Amino acid sequence: MAQQNASNNTNQLLVAGAAQAIDQMKYEIASEFGVNLGPDTTARANGSVGGEITKRLVSMAQQQISGYQGQ
Known part of the structure; x- marks a missing residue:
């Protein structure tokens, strides 16, 4: 199975700038x-x-949506 690189996305x-923010996150x-990301890390650890x-992105979106409804 071929690896998909960011350049193939x-x-x-x-x-704009979302990729950098998500990468930082x-x-x-x-x-x-305590996970060292990379090819030598287990799929379970990378997946966590x-x-x-x-989870955090969904939570942020829910907070933003509830804020809009309150205005």
Whole structure:
């Protein structure tokens, strides 16, 4: 199975700078979890970081949406 590099990603970002912010979040979470990201890390450890990113992004979106509804 071929590896997909960031350069092969065809998804378009809706917010400029989002990739850098998410990348920073990824390394912050990895540090919190004690995970050294990379090819020598288990899929479970790398996946735990990705799962936490998703949880935090959903939480941020929910807070933002609830803030808009209160205005």
